[in-house]
Amino acid sequence: MVPAMGGGLACFDWLAGGSGPVALMRAVEPGEVATPTGFEPNRLACYPLVPWSNRVTGGGFTHGGERITLPLNRADDDYPIHGSGWQRAWRVVRQAAMSVTLALHDTIAGAYDYEATLAYALDDDALRVELGVTNTGSAARPFGLGLHPFFPCHDSVRLHAPARTVWLNDSRNLAPRVRDAVPPAWDFSTDTDLPTGGLNNGFQGWTGRARITWPARGLALDVSGDVDTYILYVPEGEGFFCFEPVDHPVDALNLPGGATAHGMAVLAPGQALARSFAFRVSEEGYDR
Numbered sequence: 001m002v003p004a005m006g007g008g009l010a011c012f013d014w015l016a017g018g019s020g021p022v023a024l025m026r027a028v029e030p031g032e033v034a035t036p037t038g039f040e041p042n043r044l045a046c047y048p049l050v051p052w053s054n055r056v057t058g059g060g061f062t063h064g065g066e067r068i069t070l071p072l073n074r075a076d077d078d079y080p081i082h083g084s085g086w087q088r089a090w091r092v093v094r095q096a097a098m099s100v101t102l103a104l105h106d107t108i109a110g111a112y113d114y115e116a117t118l119a120y121a122l123d124d125d126a127l128r129v130e131l132g133v134t135n136t137g138s139a140a141r142p143f144g145l146g147l148h149p150f151f152p153c154h155d156s157v158r159l160h161a162p163a164r165t166v167w168l169n170d171s172r173n174l175a176p177r178v179r180d181a182v183p184p185a186w187d188f189s190t191d192t193d194l195p196t197g198g199l200n201n202g203f204q205g206w207t208g209r210a211r212i213t214w215p216a217r218g219l220a221l222d223v224s225g226d227v228d229t230y231i232l233y234v235p236e237g238e239g240f241f242c243f244e245p246v247d248h249p250v251d252a253l254n255l256p257g258g259a260t261a262h263g264m265a266v267l268a269p270g271q272a273l274a275r276s277f278a279f280r281v282s283e284e285g286y287d288r
Helices: none
Strands: 012-014 022-025 046-049 060-063 066-069 091-096 099-108 112-123 126-135 141-143 146-152 158-160 165-169 176-181 199-204 209-214 219-225 229-234 240-246 265-267 272-283
Touching (some): 126 265, 176 199
Antiparallel strands (some): 146 240, 158 209, 165 199
């Protein structure tokens, strides 16, 4: 865990058995995170998403009749992405042998002022993560939360993550345009191989429970969260994928019907939002 680098995780390994550690999330390699201008969060094993997830098109959004502008936060992306918590240094407020709690106060000028908390705890065979945010600004704002883990493929991997619908993207900029029934090629209602050819879409109507299995390693990872949406990113030709449990789809701030119609919560000054997630590992048999 690296508080100074987005409050993220450097690794999450399974240590049981006699063959050495097995990565359950893609581990940071030495020297990968640091860059001449700071650090690269996308090399972490996992990082928090606050106060929104994924891209926001058009450089901002309108709320309560007010136009709110969001600055670009990555040189290689056309839109503001993933909020701001993933790019900030968090502070440790409480630490024990098997748990740690982090906090962050951040301001996005003219848009958000918030206090976030992030708690990690190892509980037997599970990693539990609690992410919360409080609106410390002077005006109500839509907030959303999630996690952005990176999982290794380990030569072969299967996913079970039932969902009812999927957002189909604008092919030019990955912005969601139409929500439709999940096509057979992307149906993860049973254990299914990840698709080839690349995928980067938001799924909704998720049950809040998923399972990643690595048959060659004899391991399974159960993922749960009190959310109904996930983003699945499967880059073509890479040895990792991202299964991101979130409480709203991409660009929820600009989708028809508004942010709250798509899972975000409008918090008045002083109001708070919290989400819980768990990653539980099991060995061969996948009986949990």
